[in-house]
Amino acid sequence: MSSKDxxxxxxxxxxxxxxxxxxxxIKKLYRKLARESHPDHNPGDxxxxxxxxxxxxxxxxxxxEKKRRxxxxxxxxxxxxxxxxxxxxGGQPGGxxxxxxxxxxxxxxxxxxxxxxxxxxxxxxxxxxxxxAGPARARGPARGRDVEAEVALDFEDAVRxxxxxxxxxxxxxxxxxxxxxxxxxTQPVACPVCQGAGVTTRNQGxxxxxxxxxxxxxxxxxxEEKCPECHGTxxxxxxxxxxxRFPAGVADGQRIRLAGRGEPGERxxxxxxxxxxxxxxxxxxxxxxxxxxxxxxxxxxxxxVLGTDLRVPTLDGTVTLRVPAGTPSGRVLRAxxxxxxxxxxxxGDLLVTLDVVVPAKVSDEARAALEAFAEQTPPAARxxxxxxxxxxx
Ligand SMILES: [Zn+2]
Ligand SMILES: [Zn+2]
Numbered sequence: 109m110s111s112k113d114x115x116x117x118x119x120x121x122x123x124x125x126x127x128x129x130x131x132x133x134i135k136k137l138y139r140k141l142a143r144e145s146h147p148d149h150n151p152g153d154x155x156x157x158x159x160x161x162x163x164x165x166x167x168x169x170x171x172x173e174k175k176r177r178x179x180x181x182x183x184x185x186x187x188x189x190x191x192x193x194x195x196x197x198g199g200q201p202g203g204x205x206x207x208x209x210x211x212x213x214x215x216x217x218x219x220x221x222x223x224x225x226x227x228x229x230x231x232x233x234x235x236x237x238x239x240x241a242g243p244a245r246a247r248g249p250a251r252g253r254d255v256e257a258e259v260a261l262d263f264e265d266a267v268r269x270x271x272x273x274x275x276x277x278x279x280x281x282x283x284x285x286x287x288x289x290x291x292x293x294t295q296p297v298a299c300p301v302c303q304g305a306g307v308t309t310r311n312q313g314x315x316x317x318x319x320x321x322x323x324x325x326x327x328x329x330x331x332e333e334k335c336p337e338c339h340g341t342x343x344x345x346x347x348x349x350x351x352x353r354f355p356a357g358v359a360d361g362q363r364i365r366l367a368g369r370g371e372p373g374e375r376x377x378x379x380x381x382x383x384x385x386x387x388x389x390x391x392x393x394x395x396x397x398x399x400x401x402x403x404x405x406x407x408x409x410x411x412x413v414l415g416t417d418l419r420v421p422t423l424d425g426t427v428t429l430r431v432p433a434g435t436p437s438g439r440v441l442r443a444x445x446x447x448x449x450x451x452x453x454x455x456g457d458l459l460v461t462l463d464v465v466v467p468a469k470v471s472d473e474a475r476a477a478l479e480a481f482a483e484q485t486p487p488a489a490r491x492x493x494x495x496x497x498x499x500x501x
Contacts, residue, residue, distance in 0.1 A: 116312055119166035119179065127180075131173065138167040249377030255370040256383045261354060263391035267401070267423060267448050269356035273349050274384065280346035280371070285335035289342040294333045299324035352384055357399060357448040357456075360388035393421065399448040399456025406465045407431065422446045422458055429460060437464035 123137050141163045150156035169175045281287040290296045298304035301323035309318045320326030334340030370380025395402035415433035427443045439462045447456025
């Protein structure tokens with residue numbers, strides 16, 4: 109069964125059911141029709157045999173949920189859709205070459221993969237995006253495509269802002285042939301099969317079916333002598349470098365839009381945008397929390413108890429922070445204005461988390477001093493826990 113059968117044959121009419129019929133209705137009608145037309149019941153009747161075959165073929169598609177969906181989708185696209193309208197208006201599908209047999213391959217093979225996602229419809233919308241009227245060269249301006257790129261920034265560059273050259277590789281129009289794919293000095297000629305229409309039409313009874321011309325892949329022209337630069341495709345991969353300014357305080361995961369720096373437009377259309385996805389490499393010392401920088405500073409138990417002055421690094425210098433006597437572990441000290449400085453002059457803070465460290469080993473003298481200290485220290489406030497512990501003892 110070819111995919112063209114799918115376009116041309118109305119399996120619903122063969123079974124005499126509505127397009128909205130349930131699978132049960134379809135099954136019932138199929139059984140009835142198959143019984144009636146079965147060759148065993150109609151010996152020597154070629155019409156019945158033909159009918160039996162047609163009914164079986166229809167049921168093979170409509171009786172299977174997945175195939176039925178593909179069939180519906182295909183017919184809605186081709187039956188009322190773009191191809192026919194295009195052919196009538198004499199329009200030419202846009203310049204994107206594609207292989208029709210390839211397009212149909214999925215359906216004919218019954219795998220249905222091409223119809224599963226958005227690919228099929230997308231392909232068509234892009235092929236016919238130029239509209240039905242007029243040949244390709246008369247089509248209006250088209251906006252260039254958006255381009256996505258990813259850049260990894262050093263932590264400090266992201267905090268301070270930086271300008272970096274960004275090299276982009278993107279498909280572009282071949283300069284040698286200006287995109288028509290023909291060797292310089294030659295011109296593409298109208299396709300002899302479709303006379304430049306890009307579509308071919310076949311009549312089948314009272315219906316006419318149009319499909320993209322196989323000879324020119326729907327372009328309407330063919331190239332006799334190929335451009336040596338692009339080998340007839342009209343496109344080349346172009347490399348361009350632009351300087352991208354990353355503002356101070358740009359964050360990991362942020363996306364920067366550079367209007368008009370995407371792919372150039374066609375026929376005078378505006379260029380697309382460039383979207384740069386920012387990755388920020390972690391710093392050895394500092395972390396980020398919005399516009400605040402974070403830093404963890406280990407202190408001794410004695411420093412926490414007695415208090416001390418701490419000199420800690422900032423991104424561009426140092427700052428001295430007062431640790432008051434009796435500071436608990438985990439306390440966060442704030443150095444105002446030592447965080448990320450924004451363009452408007454506002455700045456985040458440096459948040460310093462104090463981490464009281466416990467030595468794994470102490471000297472004999474330290475141990476003795478600690479034991480003396482312990483004797484002078486009231487026990488930790490654990491009464492609220494002790495009450496619960498007693499329940500289980
Ligand atoms: Zn070329
Ligand atoms: Zn053609």
